[in-house]
Amino acid sequence: MPRHPRWPEPRLRRTQAASQLTFNALHRATRALGERGFALLTSTWRCPQRITISPSRIGTLVRACLVLTLIDRQLHRTSLRPPQ
Numbered sequence: 001m002p003r004h005p006r007w008p009e010p011r012l013r014r015t016q017a018a019s020q021l022t023f024n025a026l027h028r029a030t031r032a033l034g035e036r037g038f039a040l041l042t043s044t045w046r047c048p049q050r051i052t053i054s055p056s057r058i059g060t061l062v063r064a065c066l067v068l069t070l071i072d073r074q075l076h077r078t079s080l081r082p083p084q
Contacts, residue, residue: 037066
């Protein structure tokens with residue numbers, strides 16, 4: 001059956017080496033942790049949502065938010081891990 005002229009042909013997938021697959025899995029896991037942490041900070045605090053300060057000072061602000069979040073979590077005995 002001929003394909004429609006507007007539909008592209010499917011691309012062939014290349015197999016990846018085991019080392020590349022391992023790197024991709026580790027990179028995905030590390031990135032997920034960072035994105036989850038930043039999502040937690042931006043949902044808890046309003047200041048990281050609309051940052052208009054110098055890029056060299058953003059790290060200090062985010063670090064302060066993280067410390068306050070961890071103190072708050074320890075006081076209320078809640079976990080930072082998502083429910084399973």
